[in-house]
Amino acid sequence: RLLAAYRRLRGRQGTLPFIINGRPGVPELVIAGRAGWAYGDTLQRIAAEPGVRYLGHVDEPTLSALYASASVLAFPSLYEGFGLPLLEAMAHGVPAVVGAAGALPELALGAAISVDAEDEDAIASALERLLADESLRKKLGEEGRRRAQGYTWANAADRTLDVLRRISRTAQSRAA
Secondary structure, eight states: OHHHHHHHHHHTGGGOOOEETTEESOOOEEEESOOOTTOHHHHHHHHTSTTEEEEESOOHHHHHHHHHHOSOEEEOOSOOSSOHHHHHHHHTTOOEEEESSTTHHHHHTTSEEEEOTTOHHHHHHHHHHHHHOHHHHHHHHHHHHHHHTTOOHHHHHHHHHHHHHHHHHHHHHHHO
8 A cells, every 4th residue: 555655646647746855756765674474576566667666675784764754654554563663764754655444643742743654645655645745844853853852761661560560469459
């Protein structure tokens, strides 16, 4: 669905007033990450599309550089338990288009546009809106960076300890 939405954007390229990072036109669609299970062949076919680059697995410095140079994160996942790519993009100040199911809307909360991940038109329209509106990209990017600051390993450890302490107190009071 993301590829179909991207094709629609590329098809409208002549009518869209995009100038992103000083370059006119629809930005390149860059896909990074391991292929996993049976997706290798599909990703290779997708990578043959005009304007699409599939990088496969990338190391942390390369991933950070990709986020730093990204205009938008397109992450229209159907099911997501947490959404680490979204959090990484938010930490880099990259606005996002995310699927409206699962944990993504809650994680983004004002730092992304949520869409029905099965609706190609909705994905394309949200990407077009973000790409065409620099002030919206900036606003969502700043909110994402602000929200991401609360997601640290120290905070996660503190919250885990709080839960374990509550469980321990409950168990002790039941035993007494």
